[in-house]
Amino acid sequence: MPMAEHHGEDCCVKVAVHIRPLIGDERLQGCKDCVAVVPGKPQVQIGTHSFTFDHVYGSTGSPSSSMFQACVSPLVDGLFQGYNATVLAYGQTGSGKTYTMGTGCKDGSQTGLIPQVMDALFNKIDSLKHQAEFQLRVSFIEILKEEVHDLLDPASVGKVEVGSGHTGKITVPGKPPVQIREGSNGVITLAGSTEVDVSTQKEMAACLEQGSFSRATGSTNMNNQSSRSHAIFTITLEQMRKLDTVFTADGVPIEDMTEDYLCAKLHLVDLAGSERAKRTGSDGLRFKEGVHINKGLLALGNVISALGDEKKTERRCPCSLSRQQTY
């Protein structure tokens, strides 16, 4: 499963591959691993084709347990310096994105990347609590068929079966949908999405669990619990750093200069899987979802190519890049 990352210092976008083992049904059907890791290199071989990435985890590559430390932990540290960051899990349906991110309500949720982010974040806050005051907020949205839904909407009261094995949430009619807006300063906001103030790891984990439970899933031939939407879990960290008091030449303390405010966001994205209708056996509603999913992924691919293209990123306003680091 590939994951895109972007490192402000050396390269715009970095890509790590996570190879999952064969699972139950695949073993029963006698499937064989078709991806081989080239020993000692972040390179995989599929048939006669070789592909090189920044990291390869799983199979005979680096152990999956080291992925967080190498790829995501530096982003958590960056948050404390005011850098925004994004982790995207991208891949074919059933390749293990939800498992890797820990966005599902089961399996990977204990070891997925998001729970590890929470651990690291709260440990760091604890170690810095005497130097700064912190405030954390989370939002959790999904993009389903080009519509943005709020997964932390207090009006959502759980999951119901909505025909053909599809699950969805009940929302109170009349609640305006979440709108994506761009402010005059270029900051994108999601008008109408719930932002929950959290002060403990338990509260943040409860938001992840609640939102994951509300997410739309459905069964296809390739994954019996396939995510049908792109899900974005956003952590906003605000901090008021207490600086050493600055004095004028006469020894008078300058009040205004004793605090430094920083705000940064970490977006953790579990994309819906790219799919081929023929292989997933999709028809009707599920087929339409697949078309929207593939359309969104194509647009995202163009954005990532542009981010990785130095000529295009140079044209952007330097101020919008100054505190931006995206993985």
Ligand SMILES: Nc1ncnc2c1ncn2[C@@H]1O[C@H](COP(=O)(O)OP(=O)(O)OP(=O)(O)O)[C@@H](O)[C@H]1O
């Ligand atoms: N590294 C792994 N080790 C063991 N099992 C895994 C691993 N990754 C994924 N799986 C299993 O593979 C199955 C598919 O994984 P998952 O639902 O995460 O895929 P996905 O890429 O999110 O699919 P979709 O795009 O359809 O939502 C699940 O049963 C999951 O438990």
